[in-house]
Amino acid sequence: MSTNAPGEVSAGIRENVSAGIAEDPHTSGEGGGLDRDKLFAARLHAARVRPYLATALFALHTVESPEVPTMAVDRHWRCYVSPAFVDRTPVEELAGVWVHEVSHLLRDHHGRGDRVARERGLTGVGDRLRMNIAADCEINDDVYGDGLVRPRGAVRPGRLRLPEGQLMEEYLSGISLGPLTLDLSWLDCGSGADGLERAWDLGPEGADGLSEQERDAVRFRVAQGIRARPGDTPRGWRRWAEEAFHPPQPWRELLGAALRAAVSGAGAGDDYSYGRPSRRSAGVPGAVLPSLRRRPPRVCVIIDTSGSVSDEELGSALLEVAAISRAVGGRRDLVHVLSCDAAAGVVRPLCRAEGIPLVGGGGTDLRAGFEKALRSRPRPDVVVALTDGQTPWPSTRPPCRTVVGLFSRPGMSRARRENNPEYVPRLPPAWARVVEIGSASTAR
């Protein structure tokens, strides 16, 4: 509350309200303890320069805690603040810390930390510190600038000799506790950053925490705000907004599911028929039982051998297709491979382990490949096209199921778009099931 004489203030405000804004030239401190005004002025600044994070910033419940080294969050969206830290940090840097802490929660670093710990068997306190550092790297490489100051001492990937623009999980494997991280061991963003409970945490039973549903609702509203105004937000946040509620799955699973659905659908592979009596018939006289008829699915893989697809990517995708078709009952000799650039090559069976000669390079026209694959006898049940998508597609739906494995090329298509604003990427047709390959092989 203000300390000056009431008459003076009222005059000042009256004057200013008439002008459209009220103001009080005196700063009002609480005296001792936490300087709430400084802390909340910083939050106001943060919400002004990052309007799409305002909901999340305001949803945080602040808890004064002298035990915390700086500022820290828990998984219930409480923000623990050290009064001493607020005193010694300028407002503009505090705003950066606010955004940093809320980013840990929005990006679910505690949940992802727990998941990584389970998957990789990380149990030590040191591992959680590495997770905190990795999570900090993920945040610090793209949230500052543009009106927001990076707080002093914020760890950046460059300092640990790591490239920028990666996810926490990717940074984690490159971080080891050693000379480079020695002066980072004070770093502590709380259980919201790495999943490890801290002494100061109020826990799930404590007051003013957000329930799981409320946390999801806040994250959803922020993601929606970002998606509604994609132009104003940095790329890292847009990517987060797209994936916040649908984390990308590894492409192997998706390709497998698409292929399995394609080869097992009606008309391909095995199905029930009344053509021949079932073996169970003997036990049920009078009843007509259908039997399972197995016809191994024939899969034809069209490979885009234009210069843009690397041999390594092709090799792994091809092995995947072969493995899946074997798993659904296909024989190896029923998987055929056809390499295709501007003209289609020869359809060859994938019988031998040494693989197939991939000839080509230059431009692509997959229409020739589709035509050739569909003319081959016996006709394939499923056509799988592995391509980077820079090709014309057949104008009509082919008479068999189609799966497109699309090698993602975010960098390339962006370069083209920037050079030529008229450029429209050629999207795969709607009749194909499209799986992006290589997009989320490591991260989840």
Place this chain on the structure above:
Amino acid sequence: MPMPMPTPAPTSQLDIAADLLTLLRDSTTEPRPDSRLEALTLAVAADLPVLLWGEPGIGKTAALTQLATALDLPLTTVIASVHEPSDFSGLPVIGDDPATQGVPMAPPDWAVRLVRAGRGLLFLDELSTAPPAVQAALLRLVLERRIGALRLPPGVRIVAAANPRSSAADGWELSPPLANRFVHLQWTHDHEVVVRGLGGTWPRATLPRLDPGKLPEAVNFARRAVCGLLAARPTLVHRLPSDETRRGGPWPSPRSWDMTLSLIAFATAAGSDRDVLSLLVRGTVGDGPGLELLAGLDRLDLPDPEDVLADPEGAVLPERGDLRQAVLDAVVAAVRARPDRARWDSAWAVLARALETGAPDLVVVPATTLASLRQQDWDVPATVERLAGTVALSRRADRAAVASEARR
């Protein structure tokens, strides 16, 4: 006269084993809130087919057993993946004169028993590993409740279980029409529950009870929530999953919205909390539309700006900052919509109260907007003095903006 001690009859090894087994099975239960089990119970009570997604061995069957006991229904388990389509659509049995009598489709024994009992819980396990033809036959069972010539009585409730795509190496995914008929619930294990349970104490969920007095209110609330959202967002009514990652899961359609409506009504009548409702709604129409609906419900919960203006000193503002700001914004917007002197003064009182009871930065934007609504002949109310701190705060943030620019 001392009698010789009677020698105990020699106990067989199997009897000793039985004793050991009895000791092992001797466990107690403790009450523990479990939102997933509560969601499952509500969906089953609402007579909607439920699909439990979970890794093998996670305790789905155990949960079903508990549910059957709680609802006092006999449990029938059918492993879908080891059956043939005809086990669900009926076996054609050729009689004496098919031309006049037709070929009846004979139902399997478990279905006959279920129909004769008139009530029960039908558990279709391993749905995702059943071949597509079996899934197609199940579609009819789940939707039309028919097995061959039999019709399942209304007292029979259906629950299915499936393994997620990542763990079912040889599994098929659910086709979108089948997926759309289920309430999808993710079943995972809770580390603490498992450890305590193996130690001898399993959780006992207190199952929701529907309150007969709340029924009309619950239906009203559910209709308002769903219709309010769909009127504003027509594109949410029907949206087939287009993206590979979302296949086989819940998606919005008029059918699943209808299911959502029932579930909201049931959860309201049972007095369940938002976490349970969230599981049910997101499991029926998918994450995106479900979260939008829940956000709409949160807004329905906020105090009406007109009520707040009518009694500024008595108004209860939400504790959470983002909700509080939503209320303050709504109050200022209400004044802007129908400006008069008394409402303007009253809004200042609301802001002053917000400043005294919560974080000051939330008040800055509404205060600036409210100040700009002042008209020539309106005097500044005395309450404005209580807001002096916000101006300093706003100034300080402005200075931080300048400092940030300078440090680039």
